[in-house]
Amino acid sequence: GNWKNFTSLSVMLKNDGENDVTFDGVKLSLSNGKCLTPTVKDTKDVFCTVPADGQWHRYEFDLDNLYTDGRKSFFTLTRLSLKDVTGVDFCFSSGETADLCFDDIQLTPYEYPVSLFRFSFFDLITFFHSFFNLGVSSVIC
8 A cells, every 4th residue: 555645653562471572573575676765753763662561562663763674774765655555564573472462553644845935826926927028137147
């Protein structure tokens, strides 16, 4: 699907096990075969720790800060790269047996900025007329 209209993905996790579990990240597969991994919100890491405390914790991932195939790209990839997501994987690792629960997966929509300028058809004609006259007068001078 098209995920470019979202800025973050979040999930609630609870670890009922005896040991902390590493949340190795969210892997977003694209139709071109690439895999993008968003960073944990407000960090440069794609992984975090789920403590073994039996409590629910929300983990948020930034869709405006992405790694390509596990590596930070030379150029910045943003959520605009997510126009064709074909799969989502939540990856975890633990040296011991784990007892993880997850719930309430959410996507935060991107809010397009509201323009401070409002043009009517008349405003556009006036603008182009002024622009054209400015260009002609500067050539004549």
